[in-house]
Amino acid sequence: MNIYADNAATTKMSPAAIDAMLPYFDKIYGNPSSLHSPGQRAAEALEQARETIAQTLGCGAKELYFTSGGSEADNQALLSAAAIGERKGKKHIISSSIEHHAVLHTLERLKKRGFEITLLDAHENGIVRPEELAEALRPDTVLVSVMYANNEIGTLQPISELGKLCRERGVLFHTDAVQAVGHVKINVAEENIDLLSLSAHKFHGPKGVGALYARKGIVLTNLIDGGAQERGKRAGTENLPAIVGMAAALREAAGQLEEATAKLLPLRDRLISGLLEIPHTVLNGDAKLRLPGNVNVCFEGIEGESLLLLLDQKGIAASSGSACTSGSLDPSHVLLAIGRPHEIAHGSLRLSLSEENTPEEIAYMISSIREVVAYLRGMSTVWRDLQEGKRSYVIQ
Numbered sequence: 001m002n003i004y005a006d007n008a009a010t011t012k013m014s015p016a017a018i019d020a021m022l023p024y025f026d027k028i029y030g031n032p033s034s035l036h037s038p039g040q041r042a043a044e045a046l047e048q049a050r051e052t053i054a055q056t057l058g059c060g061a062k063e064l065y066f067t068s069g070g071s072e073a074d075n076q077a078l079l080s081a082a083a084i085g086e087r088k089g090k091k092h093i094i095s096s097s098i099e100h101h102a103v104l105h106t107l108e109r110l111k112k113r114g115f116e117i118t119l120l121d122a123h124e125n126g127i128v129r130p131e132e133l134a135e136a137l138r139p140d141t142v143l144v145s146v147m148y149a150n151n152e153i154g155t156l157q158p159i160s161e162l163g164k165l166c167r168e169r170g171v172l173f174h175t176d177a178v179q180a181v182g183h184v185k186i187n188v189a190e191e192n193i194d195l196l197s198l199s200a201h202k203f204h205g206p207k208g209v210g211a212l213y214a215r216k217g218i219v220l221t222n223l224i225d226g227g228a229q230e231r232g233k234r235a236g237t238e239n240l241p242a243i244v245g246m247a248a249a250l251r252e253a254a255g256q257l258e259e260a261t262a263k264l265l266p267l268r269d270r271l272i273s274g275l276l277e278i279p280h281t282v283l284n285g286d287a288k289l290r291l292p293g294n295v296n297v298c299f300e301g302i303e304g305e306s307l308l309l310l311l312d313q314k315g316i317a318a319s320s321g322s323a324c325t326s327g328s329l330d331p332s333h334v335l336l337a338i339g340r341p342h343e344i345a346h347g348s349l350r351l352s353l354s355e356e357n358t359p360e361e362i363a364y365m366i367s368s369i370r371e372v373v374a375y376l377r378g379m380s381t382v383w384r385d386l387q388e389g390k391r392s393y394v395i396q
């Protein structure tokens with residue numbers, strides 16, 4: 001069996017999105033900035049794509065700026081808010097300890113520029129508390145940035161409540177919604193979101209394209225200077241095939257949202273309960289307030305890396321922590337932030353499902369993982385010490 005269970009890292013493209021892109025390589029290939037007819041046909045397609053995405057998010061088309069993906073959108077959102085703060089003499093930013101590195105590393109850069117950063121605790125369930133945001137807000141706070149859904153443990157944050165608090169205090173509110181767009185219902189106006197990042201390849205669209213929503217009146221700072229594309233805020237000839245593919249993928253995902261969720265939830269919950277039957281295993285992140293396709297567990301006494309390699313041999317593509325942190329030996333900052341000790345955080349496994357996964361695949365994954373965990377524990381000196389009582393279990 002070949003099973004793809006790493007949809008939080010990236011997704012397979014939807015056939016409808018591929019079809020939508022094809023004409024833009026060799027038929028409608030004009031530059032949207034050109035005044036001739038081929039250019040104008042391209043410009044129309046560009047604005048049509050913007051309109052489609054705006055409708056699914058509940059914003060105006062003019063509030064969307066196309067980018068090269070989620071990382072660029074996160075960088076531009078934070079650096080723009082920081083520039084606004086500098087102009088007003090406000091140099092305090094609030095975020096959370098479980099953000100993606102596209103946010104955390106940008107905050108590091110801003111710290112060197114003199115900003116003070118407060119990171120909200122995500123607690124054991126992986127969710128920040130609005131009352132703690134209320135306490136952290138200060139007169140010099142310019143921005144709050146809290147992700148919509150976490151890429152590792154899938155937890156969904158109380159975005160509407162956070163947005164409402166920020167709006168009441170006149171503080172900008174950004175959310176990295178890269179894991180959420182196309183997977184849960186979002187309306188930027190109803191949820192008081194000022195800035196939102198999204199990326200096509202996380203919802204069955206093409207890689208290397210995304211968008212930043214910035215509420216009307218928010219002045220963006222350019223990361224790339226040059227031509228007047230994207231109303232002067234993001235230079236460079238638009239990647240029209242990818243933008244059209246992104247719009248088609250989002251329209252499809254939004255149209256199938258309820259159906260997909262109804263299909264995914266029982267698969268996710270079956271997988272979680274099957275894995276929790278393995279002794280000394282714990283679920284990471286809230287059991288209910290999580291993305292419909294996200295499963296993340298820690299097994300005591302094993303190494304996540306060896307687990308992944310053995311699962312790969314059984315045809316299962318999964319992840320330990322996030323793709324960006326695997327490859328380094330540091331355990332995931334998200335798992336550490338929710339209080340998992342180092343030795344446990346190393347034994348983590350993330351399975352992120354799509355609508356294409358089947359009940360048969362779930363059953364195969366449960367039995368394969370059970371087998372591989374038992375095999376690795378059989379070779380582990382840590383596991384032997386635990387069993388002989390020379391060490392105590394972290395996971396009961």
Ligand SMILES: *Cc1c(COP(=O)(O)O)cnc(C)c1O
Nearest residue numbers: 069070071100102151178179199
């Ligand atoms: C994938 C991801 C990003 C980065 O998006 P890219 O399009 O790959 O640059 C940022 N934030 C989150 C939460 C993500 O999952």
